[in-house]
Amino acid sequence: MSSSLVDASEARKARLLALRKRKAGADGDDAQDSEHPVKHRNFDPETRQLRKYAGEDATDTVERVVDGLAEKIIAEDAERRNQELDVFSIAPKRPNxxxxxxxxxxxxxxxxxxxxxxxxxxxxxxxxxxxxxxxxxxxxxxxxxxxxxxxxxxxxxx
Structure with a gap:
């Protein structure tokens, strides 16, 4: 029984190896894979360092979107507080x-x-x-x- 498990594992390893070779042959990047094993968009393979974000106008960040929003909300709140208290807005619409x-x-x-x-x-x-x-x-x-x-x-x- 253990021999059948060993045979099954060896057959699986052979299939996986053949699949990897077929995939590597389709891409044609065997030489590049060995030179630069790590492929990330934030990784520079020549310097072996992480790249800094270079694109200023690529995407909006949360910080840019909410920049000035807090000051705007605080100003609107202060303006509302400074306004005279309207009695008609407090009174119920139907007094009875x-x-x-x-x-x-x-x-x-x-x-x-x-x-x-x-x-x-x-x-x-x-x-x-x-x-x-x-x-x-x-x-x-x-x-x-x-x-x-x-x-x-x-x-x-x-």
Whole structure:
């Protein structure tokens, strides 16, 4: 089993060596590769030193982009602070928004009671139109209405 692993590793090494030779033959840079093994755009092979950045106008750096930006922001902030405080910008656009918010809660209770009253009146009219047991339906509806008002009054007191 170990002999098969050794054979497989030797076959792989041979394939990699053949691939390297084929790649080197396609480039035709065998002589240059041996003279300058390190290829970097910031490396000077003659002096064996790192090159300094020579292109001034090649790209914008972050420092150039933000140069003067801090002073501009500080000046704008100082200008805003020096301006007179505008009362209209502080005041709410709708001065009664808090009143509307509080009234919505109370109106929700009234809306519920209104819907119940409309339903009661509708039932009374339907019962009157049928003509069957008109007195009993009206009396029962009136008793139910009285009970609902008492229940609502007790819940409002809580």
């Amino acid at each position: 928004w808090d009143l509307k918010r509080e009234m919505e809660r109370k109106l929700a209770k009234l809306e519920r009671k209104t819907q119940e009253a409309i339903l009661l009146l509708t039932r009374q009219r339907l019962a009157a139109q049928k003509g069957q047991g008109q007195d009993e339906d009206i009396l029962g509806a009136m008793n139910a209405q009285v009970r609902q008002q008492e229940a609502a009054d007790s819940s409002d007191e809580d």
